[in-house]
Amino acid sequence: xxxxxxxxxxxxxxxxxxxGLQVVVPLGWEARISKRVLIDDQSERFPIxxxxxxxxxxxxxxxxxxVVEKLSAEDVFIALIEFGPEAxxxxxxTTTNEIREVAAEELHPRQLQRLIPxxxxxxxxxxxxxxxFCLYVVIGSYLLRADLTAKANNLVRGLTVDQSDAxxxxx
Amino acid sequence: xxxxxxxxxxxxxxxxxxxxxxAGVLRSHAExxxxxxxxxxxxxxxxxxxxxxSISPKQAPLGQEVAPAFSGISPDGDPVSISPASGGDPxxxxxxxxxxxxxxxxxxxxxxxxIRIDGNRYRVVVVTxxxxxxxxxxxxxxxxxxxDVVMSSEAWQAYEVPGAPYFVAVEPGSGAIVGQGSTTGVPxxxxxxxxxxxDQSWDRATRDKTDAERERLVDDELRRAGLEPGDPRLHxxxxxxDG
Numbered sequence: 001x002x003x004x005x006x007x008x009x010x011x012x013x014x015x016x017x018x019x020g021l022q023v024v025v026p027l028g029w030e031a032r033i034s035k036r037v038l039i040d041d042q043s044e045r046f047p048i049x050x051x052x053x054x055x056x057x058x059x060x061x062x063x064x065x066x067v068v069e070k071l072s073a074e075d076v077f078i079a080l081i082e083f084g085p086e087a088x089x090x091x092x093x094t095t096t097n098e099i100r101e102v103a104a105e106e107l108h109p110r111q112l113q114r115l116i117p118x119x120x121x122x123x124x125x126x127x128x129x130x131x132x133f134c135l136y137v138v139i140g141s142y143l144l145r146a147d148l149t150a151k152a153n154n155l156v157r158g159l160t161v162d163q164s165d166a167x168x169x170x171x
Numbered sequence: 172x173x174x175x176x177x178x179x180x181x182x183x184x185x186x187x188x189x190x191x192x193x194a195g196v197l198r199s200h201a202e203x204x205x206x207x208x209x210x211x212x213x214x215x216x217x218x219x220x221x222x223x224x225s226i227s228p229k230q231a232p233l234g235q236e237v238a239p240a241f242s243g244i245s246p247d248g249d250p251v252s253i254s255p256a257s258g259g260d261p262x263x264x265x266x267x268x269x270x271x272x273x274x275x276x277x278x279x280x281x282x283x284x285x286i287r288i289d290g291n292r293y294r295v296v297v298v299t300x301x302x303x304x305x306x307x308x309x310x311x312x313x314x315x316x317x318x319d320v321v322m323s324s325e326a327w328q329a330y331e332v333p334g335a336p337y338f339v340a341v342e343p344g345s346g347a348i349v350g351q352g353s354t355t356g357v358p359x360x361x362x363x364x365x366x367x368x369x370d371q372s373w374d375r376a377t378r379d380k381t382d383a384e385r386e387r388l389v390d391d392e393l394r395r396a397g398l399e400p401g402d403p404r405l406h407x408x409x410x411x412x413d414g
Contacts (some may be wrong), residue, residue, distance in 0.1 A: 014242040025252040027240065048196065055258040055294050057284045072259070146376035152401040154195045 015158075019047035020131075022145070023083040024158030030056045032157075046109055049080040051155050063136055071119065073141035076152045080135055087132040088164075095127045099159050102137050105151040109142055120145060129162040188204045213229065236348045238262070238341040239330075239346050243323025246311035255339075256346030263293040263364070266327060268335035269309040270299070273355040277336055280357050282316035289365045291351060293320070293340075298326045307334055 014025040027032045031051040047125065050056055052067055053075045060066040064077045067116040071077060080099075089094050106122040113123075115135070120142035124135045135156070139148035201225050240253040251259050257261040265281060267274040280286075281295045297314070299305045301324035314320045326332075333353070338360060340350040350367025390400070398404060400408055 014240060014252040016242060016252055018250045025240070026243070028254055029252070029256060030257055032245075032249055034245075034247070053257060055254075055260075055262075055284070055392045056251075057317060058319045070258070134277045144324075 005093045013086070016049075017038070020162035020164070021047050021049055021082075022158075022160040022162075023049050023051060023080075023155070025051065027054055029155060032056050035056075036161060046082040046084065048082065049159065051075040064098070064138055065114065068114065068116060068119065068138050069139065071116075071140040073118065073144060075140040075157070076148055076150070078152060078155050079138070079140040080133055083132040083134065084166070085132070088127045088130055090127075090132075092125045093127040093132040094125075097128075099128055099133075099135065099161070100124075101127075101153040101156050102135075102149055104145045107137065107139055107142065107145045107149065112138065118142065129161050132160060134163075173398050177225065180284075182414055216338070218276045237346045238264070238339065238348050241298075241323050241329055242325040243321040244307075244327060246307045246314060246320055247305065251319075253321055253326075255296070255341040256344060257295055259343055260292045260294045260347070261343055262341040263295050264323075264326075264328070264330070264339040264341065265295060265297045266299075266337040266339070268295050269305055270312055271335045273334045274356055276355075278313040279315060284317050286317050288361050291364070293363045293364070296321060300327055334404075338363065340364055350360075388403055 014031075015032055016025060016033050019035065021033055021100050023031050023033065029051055030053075031049065032047050034088065035045040047119050050060065050067070052064075052066070052071075054067065054072075055068050057066055062081055064079060068077050068124075070083070072111060083093070089095050090156055095158055102122055102124075107120040108122070109120050111123050112119060112121040118141055119138055120135065121138045123137075126133055126135070137152050137156075139152065141148065208369045240252065240256075242252040243252065255264060263286075265277055267277055272343075278297075281297055284295060286293055286295050294320055297318055297320045299310050299320065299322050302322050304324060305322060307322060310320055310322060330337075336355065337353050338351060339348055340363075341347070343347050350363060352363055354363055393399075393402075393405075
């Protein structure tokens with residue numbers, strides 16, 4: 001964690017780093033990187049990035065339960081969830097050479113894990129640097145998706161991932 | 172004779188040691204008083220509130236003193252970035268220590284990330300010093316319920332925290348600091364927050380009243396000059412009025 005830049009005054013932009021995942025946190029956002037336990041194998045734990053323009057409580061679900069309910073029309077929630085290495089480069093997790101920004105056309109109410117009136121979401125599965133991920137984005141208002149896409153991409157642009165070897169460990 | 176000299180020398184050594192001990196105690200006492208003074212504590216003043224050391228709600232003109240974002244780690248070791256201005260509820264940053272006796276009541280009291288005090292809802296974030304100065308294990312054990320605990324020496328520096336317990340109340344949206352101070356009891360924390368919110372409302376009402384008063388004075392002045400609201404002379408194009 002360190003300061004990587006300054007905007008107005010002395011308020012810094014924060015950067016978090018854990019388990020080969022980094023996120024630059026824009027002003028007005030909160031973020032956490034934690035490890036989640038897979039239900040079918042308690043011994044394997046993979047990191048997950050949560051970021052939102054609302055407070056992130058200590059207790060929250062992988063896909064934002066306990067957070068998405070609190071989004072106003074102008075808020076955004078993002079999760080970058082890593083899966084087990086066996087999923088890498090499979091049909092669902094096709095390999096990409098970047099974490100692509102979210103497009104407004106990707107956002108739709110049917111993409112939500114949990115339907116909340118007014119909200120929309122996007123789910124994208126991919127393998128990047130030999131690590132399989134799901135990027136899950138929720139916006140507070142489908143009607144405001146153009147503006148909220150730009151807001152979401154402020155965060156997505158700051159996501160970086162370290163290369164993993166074939167065994168699944170990050171370098 | 173030798174015995175008498177030895178006795179005198181022995182006594183002199185004992186007296187010197189006692190002088191050094193007393194000087195040390197006095198110096199330590201002076202240091203304690205100095206630190207308490209920095210926290211705003213006056214021990215010669217009677218304390219009528221429950222466990223209150225000092226309460227000093229700080230009036231910060233809106234927008235002039237903004238609560239900075241900060242990062243740290245949770246007691247579980249997860250990196251965390253906190254933005255006190257985010258969300259729709261005011262944020263209460265509670266700077267606590269795992270070892271101070273005055274903090275124990277607050278560790279117990281803050282058992283959720285949202286608490287209701289005096290009719291108002293607050294988001295609570297407990298902030299300890301970083302893991303190089305505090306024990307994450309101890310912080311994890313003291314954490315009650317779902318309250319957020321962030322270990323961050325950076326936050327203590329940014330908020331210039333003089334010692335624990337210390338509290339900062341932050342307005343949502345603007346991130347303005349509406350109150351900050353030190354207290355040792357939960358009842359006086361309630362008073363502190365109530366005063367902060369009350370002072371903020373008073374500040375807004377006064378500012379609105381001042382604006383209205385200024386507008387009325389301008390209208391009166393214009394009327395005395397023969398200008399009523401809607402007078403075409405109030406709406407002119409550049410160059411229409413002779414310099």
